[in-house]
Amino acid sequence: MILNNISLINFRNYDNISLDLCDNINILIGDNAQGKTNILESIYVLGITKSHRSLIDNNLIKNNESFCRIKGKVTTNKTLKKLEFFLSNKEKKVFINKNQVKKLTDYISKFNIIIFTPDDLELIKGAPNVRRKFLNIEIGQLDNKYLNILNDYNKLLKTRNEYLKRLMENKSKDTKYLSILDDKLIEKALYIYKGRFDFIKKINDKLNNIYEDITNGNKLLIQYENNLGIEKYDENYIKKIMKEKFKSNLRRELIIGNTFFGPHKDDFVFMLNNKDVKYYGSQGQQRSCILALKLSEIDIFKAVTGENPILLLDDIFSELDDKKKNNIIKYIDKDVQTIITTTDLNQINEKLLEGSYIYKIEDGHIERQVV
Numbered sequence: 001m002i003l004n005n006i007s008l009i010n011f012r013n014y015d016n017i018s019l020d021l022c023d024n025i026n027i028l029i030g031d032n033a034q035g036k037t038n039i040l041e042s043i044y045v046l047g048i049t050k051s052h053r054s055l056i057d058n059n060l061i062k063n064n065e066s067f068c069r070i071k072g073k074v075t076t077n078k079t080l081k082k083l084e085f086f087l088s089n090k091e092k093k094v095f096i097n098k099n100q101v102k103k104l105t106d107y108i109s110k111f112n113i114i115i116f117t118p119d120d121l122e123l124i125k126g127a128p129n130v131r132r133k134f135l136n137i138e139i140g141q142l143d144n145k146y147l148n149i150l151n152d153y154n155k156l157l158k159t160r161n162e163y164l165k166r167l168m169e170n171k172s173k174d175t176k177y178l179s180i181l182d183d184k185l186i187e188k189a190l191y192i193y194k195g196r197f198d199f200i201k202k203i204n205d206k207l208n209n210i211y212e213d214i215t216n217g218n219k220l221l222i223q224y225e226n227n228l229g230i231e232k233y234d235e236n237y238i239k240k241i242m243k244e245k246f247k248s249n250l251r252r253e254l255i256i257g258n259t260f261f262g263p264h265k266d267d268f269v270f271m272l273n274n275k276d277v278k279y280y281g282s283q284g285q286q287r288s289c290i291l292a293l294k295l296s297e298i299d300i301f302k303a304v305t306g307e308n309p310i311l312l313l314d315d316i317f318s319e320l321d322d323k324k325k326n327n328i329i330k331y332i333d334k335d336v337q338t339i340i341t342t343t344d345l346n347q348i349n350e351k352l353l354e355g356s357y358i359y360k361i362e363d364g365h366i367e368r369q370v371v
């Protein structure tokens with residue numbers, strides 16, 4: 001997959017810019033707060049329909065403006081596609097070749113992105129919802145049915161929680177309806193569990209080798225933690241366990257008005273030599289774990305979609321030693337289009353500079369540098 005051109009109107013600190021990108025390495029250089037990350041963010045939003053760093057969409061719109069627009073020309077499977085993202089205070093719309101795609105979940109997965117930022121350490125240090133969000137976005141990019149089912153699941157979960165409250169307040173006595181909701185919820189949960197088991201297995205097939213390459217250390221894996229205690233996907237077993245859990249916890253659930261068991265409680269941990277990296281890993285080891293995770297994903301995306309994803313690297317070279325930098329370069333083979341931000345070209349390995357496009361960014365203005 002290649003992003004040939006991106007243009008922005010009223011996005012963050014940009015008025016109106018258009019940027020041609022080359023097939024290999026593109027470098028965005030500039031001082032702090034000039035708009036480097038904003039460009040990566042716009043590419044991410046074009047693919048995922050929301051920001052990787054802001055929960056509030058409206059922050060994407062330039063101050064004092066009423067809408068923003070991102071357009072991208074993307075080559076996938078040798079054909080050129082025009083993608084468009086439009087956001088105003090009232091609506092969010094996406095288009096492929098000028099045709100609106102009504103459901104955002106049908107649009108995601110058309111343009112695949114792996115982003116790598118200093119904030120990714122939150123995948124280790126942060127709360128479980130950070131890791132669930134990661135799983136959902138990555139699995140969703142590979143299978144948009146997953147996203148549709150996740151939406152259904154979340155709606156059903158809300159309905160079930162509300163119904164628990166009604167039962168508790170004696171506004172309803174019909175427990176049969178609760179068991180109908182349970183069955184529907186379990187059906188959706190199965191698809192989510194399957195997606196997560198599959199994805200984590202694919203990661204684990206790659207992760208340790210890559211980690212070994214980067215660090216000389218080994219025995220890294222991701223451990224999937226679901227609160228049903230299941231270790232592998234088995235439809236009938238999961239159904240049975242979920243039903244049992246719902247039944248045996250009903251009294252407690254009624255009091256709290258909340259569903260205790262299911263994929264909405266999932267988590268995963270990085271285990272290095274059988275120890276949780278969150279508590280036992282050094283800062284450097286934690287960074288290497290994240291690096292190994294993201295690099296594993298490149299291969300997985302390629303295997304599933306038949307094409308390389310686009311790699312966005314936000315100011316990561318400043319934090320890595322030369323050995324790790326060289327390893328990244330090894331994995332960014334010629335076919336992976338990569339967009340890198342940096343404040344200092346000296347941090348970028350010379351090998352990467354060869355044939356790359358370099359753009360200088362200053363206060364929302366962009367200029368190609370010829371070296």
Ligand SMILES: Nc1ncnc2c1ncn2[C@@H]1O[C@H](COP(=O)(O)OP(=O)(O)OP(=O)(O)O)[C@@H](O)[C@H]1O
Nearest residue numbers: 012013031032033034035036037038059061062063
């Ligand atoms: N909605 C918005 N409207 C106008 N300007 C905005 C908006 N959102 C962010 N900005 C501005 O964009 C700039 C930040 O851009 P960005 O995060 O891309 O910086 P950067 O070049 O990546 O800097 P650093 O090197 O520090 O990471 C800030 O000056 C900020 O005030």
Ligand SMILES: [Mg+2]
Nearest residue numbers: 036037038315
């Ligand atoms: Mg930045």
